[in-house]
Amino acid sequence: MRREFSIVRVKNEVTKWEFPLAWDEVTASPLAGPFSQLDQLRFDVAVGCFPFARRTRDGRRAWRVSGQGSGVVEVWITSDGSVFIEGETTLNLVYSLFVHLSETQRNLVLEDRITGVVHNEKSLLGLMRRDEAALVPFDLPEAAA
Numbered sequence: 001m002r003r004e005f006s007i008v009r010v011k012n013e014v015t016k017w018e019f020p021l022a023w024d025e026v027t028a029s030p031l032a033g034p035f036s037q038l039d040q041l042r043f044d045v046a047v048g049c050f051p052f053a054r055r056t057r058d059g060r061r062a063w064r065v066s067g068q069g070s071g072v073v074e075v076w077i078t079s080d081g082s083v084f085i086e087g088e089t090t091l092n093l094v095y096s097l098f099v100h101l102s103e104t105q106r107n108l109v110l111e112d113r114i115t116g117v118v119h120n121e122k123s124l125l126g127l128m129r130r131d132e133a134a135l136v137p138f139d140l141p142e143a144a145a
Contacts, residue, residue: 003073004113005094007083007101009035015107019123022116032107034081039105043083046104047075050097067093091128098124 014030023030035043040061047053047063053075056062062076071089075097078084083101085094094110099121102108111118119127 001090002088003086003091003094005085006111006113007085007098007108008111009033009039009105010107010109012107014109015120019109019120020117020127023111023118024116035077035083035105036081040077040081042104043077043101046101047077047097050100065093065097067096073097091124091131095124095128 009032010030011032017030044061047065048055050063050065052067053063053065056064056074056076060076061078062074064072064074066072067089070093071087073085073087073089073093075083075085085097098108098110102121109118109120110124
């Protein structure tokens, strides 16, 4: 399935909000602004350390990540301080990459650019589990709380 995401930094108080949410549900801007040059460099190095990441060598600050059985995504960092993830993949690859990048920078959320829904780590994990459960041909027992 084709997926398009962006990773954005939000203000501290936004991290306490209930996720998932849509940007149009919010009155004031929750965004904390673009990533600095140093943040962009940190993301570039972090993506390069992610398993199976290879430079695209197409003039962009971009990486192609292939997950065994999970598909392929391209991750690129734009000069204006944006981070995008796009490709044919399952959510477990996107989730793993998001968690990996979250270790580099605090207060990150992931926006699904197709649906307009925004996720934090916990809500993205729930979405990934639902996505994987839909692929299983039998019922799974509910996880213990």
